[in-house]
Amino acid sequence: MSITDTLTTPAPLGRLSVRLAGLAGWRRLAVAALFGGLATLALPPADAVPVLLVAFPGLLWLLDGARTGRQAFAVGWFFGFAHHLLGLYWISAALFTDIGRFWWALPLSAAGLPILMAMFSGFTTLLVWKLRATGLARVFLFAASWALFEWLRGHIFTGFPWNLIGYGWTGFLPVLQSVSLFGIYGLSLLTALVAALPAVLGGSAPSSPADRRRGWGAVAAGLALFAALGAWGGMRLAGASDETVPGVRLRLVQPAIDQRLKWAPGERVRNVQQQMDLSAAEPASPSAGPPTHVIWAETAVPLFIEQDARVRQALGSVTPPGGLLITGAPRAAVDAEGEQRYYNSMVAVDGSGAIAGSFDKFHLVPFGEYMPLRRWLPVGAIAGNGAEFSAGPGPVTLDLKGLPPVSPLICYEVIFPNAVIDRDHRPQWLLNLTNDAWYGNTAGPHQHFAIAQTRAVEEGLPLVRVANTGISGVVDAHGRIAAMLALGHRGVVDTALPKALPMPTLYGWMGDGVFGVLLLICFAVGLSARQRR
Known part of the structure; x- marks a missing residue:
């Protein structure tokens, strides 16, 4: 050529x-x-x-x-x-x-x-x-x-x-x-x-x-x-540190309840009891010490906790001494206009059955938790079992007994960059309660976990994720997986809480x-x- x-x-x-x-x-x-x-x-x-x-x-x-x-x-x-x-x-x-x-x-x-x-x-x-x-x-x-x-x-x-x-x-x-x-x-x-x-x-x-x-x-x-x-x-x-928060031992409960049974009238109490049994089980590694806090997934208690003292007392019976049981649950309240409102919430219960703190989901899923086109689609929200949820204020930082300040996030709230923490009151960890049982053994739960993992690296904060079924786990402030329970597995993870980076990342500072x-x-x-x- x-x-x-x-x-x-x-x-x-x-x-x-x-x-x-x-x-x-x-x-x-x-x-x-x-x-x-x-x-x-x-x-x-x-x-x-x-x-x-x-x-x-x-x-x-x-x-x-x-x-x-x-x-x-x-x-x-x-x-x-x-x-x-x-x-x-x-x-x-x-x-x-x-x-x-x-x-x-x-x-x-x-x-x-x-x-x-x-x-x-x-x-x-x-x-x-x-x-x-x-x-x-x-x-x-x-x-x-x-x-x-x-x-x-x-x-x-x-x-x-x-x-x-x-x-x-x-x-x-x-x-x-x-x-x-x-x-x-x-x-x-x-x-x-x-x-x-x-x-x-x-x-x-x-x-x-x-x-x-x-x-x-x-x-x-x-x-x-x-x-x-x-x-x-x-x-x-x-150069990343492996330091953990002293005196904190978390138990993450993943019951792997089939979504078709989760809200079934005859199964709700049984589902709660199953999670109580998992919460009360002996630690797999006694030398690491018993859990100080137990965490359940999104809507793990399909009952109105605040309105039922018996349920709160039952939860208190499996709460670690001096600690808390943190769970997802629906919440009902009457607003200033006298209208009944429902919230997808997180509730913390102490050993006496008293409510020590709560959080209402602020970024709702369209069609899943509310119907944005109700005029043309006169049906209830899919995840709300026919009812619609209202949005709470957020993001917020909660101070809970025995724990560093935390930013709770329910379900897909964790997917929104630069919108997972209160910048005026920086938390020391992220807590993501979710329920990926809706999606079975598909790519969705894996994608969801990867997205949550990215938030930890962005913010320089450890993330604890508790799912009804997969993927539950703990990610440190550099995105390293410290503990995990795989998709579809029933059980608990007993784990320490990694420490946050002492200063915000550049992204955490500038968004x-x-x-x-x-x-x-x-x-x-x-x-x-x-x-x-």
């Missing part, structure tokens, strides 16, 4: 990008969906982040073939639809606990949510297409747009920041340490940036060897960035501010490079 042939023949990735850009109609959309589905493997529990080095460049090469804004939006929408269809399939499992009653919601949960979530990736590709950038400029603008719309997805319409692309790093703790600096949105931004870099190796125009070297140099620089983050994170982990600066820099670099071209 002559030098002229070398300079005028696209490299293999160039030929692939040209073929993808040349696709039209349903073929383009089908391949976009294929790339979106592939990107799902980057997330927990698979954690195969390298697949993004294929999925994101493929998405950008497909975008090269878009001739109208509508086509550009469609490429991103089909990518996002397949991505969320596979990533959120487990939500539909909740309906099968009472499919005869909620059959009508099955298509809404299976396809409706992915349809809505795909709008954000559709607007991402539309924005990138409208900016008309190429090369590295387009990569920077794509990463910034992807991260911007992830942030918007996590905030508008009450927010749903599930499966942000940065969560793929929960399987690699050294890199995950970087969320202590710029949070999960910042990690998503850098992940999208580096994963999209191979797109510069494609294009319809022939490239010279020098252009190809620069392209590979950009890819190498991106990979080096994550190698540096991993090295920094490794050093941070190497999403650092991410905002990175986002502006990324947009600025992309727009500046675009203008120079």
Whole structure:
């Protein structure tokens, strides 16, 4: 081959990008969906982040073939639809606990949510297409747009920041340490940036060897960035303390009660008794000492504790001497207007059966705990057993007897970055009560645990998670799992409480501010490079 042939023949990735850009109609959309589905493997529990080095460049090469804004939006929408269809399939499992009653919601949960979530990736590709950038400029603008719309997805319409692309790093703790600096949105931004870099190796125009070297140099620089983050994170982990809070021994109770039996009238008392038996069992390691505090999961007591002294006394009978039993339970109260309100709550009971503290969930699940479209859907909330819950104030820091100040979080409240603690009264640990029995043996509980684990690293606070069934455990302030009870297992975990970092992390101090600066820099670099071209 002559030098002229070398300079005028696209490299293999160039030929692939040209073929993808040349696709039209349903073929383009089908391949976009294929790339979106592939990107799902980057997330927990698979954690195969390298697949993004294929999925994101493929998405950008497909975008090269878009001739109208509508086509550009469609490429991103089909990518996002397949991505969320596979990533959120487990939500539909909740309906099968009472499919005869909620059959009508099955298509809404299976396809409706992915349809809505795909709008954000559709607007991402539309924005990138409208900016008309190429090369590295387009990569920077794509990463910034992807991260911007992830942030918007996590905030508008009450927010749903599930499966942000940065969560793929929960399987690699050294890199995950970087969320202590710029949070999960910042990690998503850098992940999208580096994963999209191979797109510069494609294009319809022939490239010279020098252009190809620069392209590979950009890819190498991106990979080096994550190698540096991993090295920094490794050093941070190497210097991490294993200190625990003196005088505190927690017992986490995971009863693994089938969701279909949890609220059954003939099973409620039996379910509570089962958890009492687990709470009173002898420690597996007597040398470690007996538990000082017992913790049950979300709505572990399906009864109104505050209104039933007998239930409180029964709970008090298995409360450690001088300690507390902390449990999830519904709560009923009459508001100032005389209207009955129901709350998804956490209640702490002492040995005498007295209530020592309580907390009401403040970030409710749409459709699960309240119906946002009641005018058109005259049915009760799914998780509320027909009733609707009201939101309490939060986040809050509770002072409970014998424990450091704690920030309680019920169920998916833990998925919201920068919204899990009271900044004016910093807690010393996070307590997440949840019930993942709704979702069976699916990816959902694994994703939920990984997301909760990330909050611990962001805030520099240990996290205790207690689930009706999987995954219960303790995560220290660096995201290291100190104790765990696997999905579907019945039993208890007796564990110490790790100490919080003495000072807030950079993210704990500035919240999403650092991410905002990175986002502006990324947009600025992309727009500046675009203008120079």
